Amino acid sequence: MPGGGGEVGWQYLQRQDAHSTSVNSSLLLTNNLLGQSDLSYEDFTPIAMLLxxxxxxxxASNADVQDADELITKLQDDPESLIFGLSPALxxxxxxxxxxxxxxxxxEPRDLQVLVYDSGGEAMNALLGGHIDILVNSMSVLSSQYEAGEIDIHAVTSPERLELFPDVPTWQELGVDIEFPHWRGVMGPPDMSEEEIAQYDEWFGEMAESEQWQRDLESNMFFDFYMDSAETKDFLEEQNELFNDIIESVGLMP
Incomplete structure (x- = not known):
């Protein structure tokens, strides 16, 4: 059920019983923190984190940039010296x-020069056309142009180097202590019983261990991020606190 960055579907889920679930993402948290939705993760039952x-x-590969350290140095000298492109919103x-x-x-993050595009494809075109200096996106979106030699990828937010991209360092390797997943999970309507939650834990736990699920992750260039319901609840609380701090720091808090 599309619409409103997930908002329409999440409003629908609130009125359903435990036979209905929804995929969620960081939008569930940021929409609320940015004042774009009254719904928060606390209005639902956390079921699982999946990927x-x-x-x-x-x-761009023809840019006069050697590595991520050089990009950071330029930003430290002048935060307005480089233009970032990303989607779909601040x-x-x-x-x-x-x-x-x-x-x-x-x-200072408020000093960064950021252009927002409707899609990752538009942002990629802007990078290749020389309209922005740095494109921020997921590895799955960047992979085709990277393999074609059109772009260079300088650092990734994973805790370890990715097997598919062994030449791309993590930010942690470069001395920036960040681990930032772009996750997807599953949640249910509010007030689910312990028995209902336990049943979903069993189902999703079995799915996460299956060979078919691992093949699906690999074919879509997603990465395993499974957590059960209790772990997901704790993770969402941590993410909400982190996002709140960042949003406040960049001046987007309503």
Whole structure:
């Protein structure tokens, strides 16, 4: 059920019973923190965390840039010296991860020059056309142009190097202590019983261990991020606190 960054579907889920679930993402948290929705993660029952993408910074291959350290140095010298491109909005995971990297590197995130595009494809065209200096997107979106030699990927927000991209360092390797997943999970309507939650834990736990699920992740360039209902509840609380701090730091708090 499309619409409103998930809002329409989530409003529908609130009125259903435990036979209905919904995929969620960081939008569930950021929409609320940005004042775009009255719904928060606390209005639903956390069921599972399933998968993640990892976020990276990329430049055009013909750019006069050697590595991520050089990009950070330029931003430290002048935060307005580089133009970022991302989608689909300020306050998105791509924007928040970039802001956190800036903060951890001693750069004022409010000073960053950010252009927002409707889609990752538009942002990629802007990068290749020389309209922006750095594209922030998931590795799955960047992979085709990277493999074609059109872009360079300088660092990724995963805790370890990705097997599919062994030459791309993590930000942690470069001294920036960030781990920023671009996750997807599952939630149910409010007030589910312990028995209903336990049943979903069993179902999703079995699915996450299946060979078919692992093949599906690999074919879509997603990464396993499974957590059960209790772990998901704790994770959402941590993410909400982190996002709140970043949104406040970049001046987007309503």
């Amino acid at each position: 993640t993408e990892w976020i990276a910074w990329a430049t 306050g998105s995971g791509y924007h928040l991860s970039t802001s956190q990297i800036a903060m951890l590197s001693g750069v």
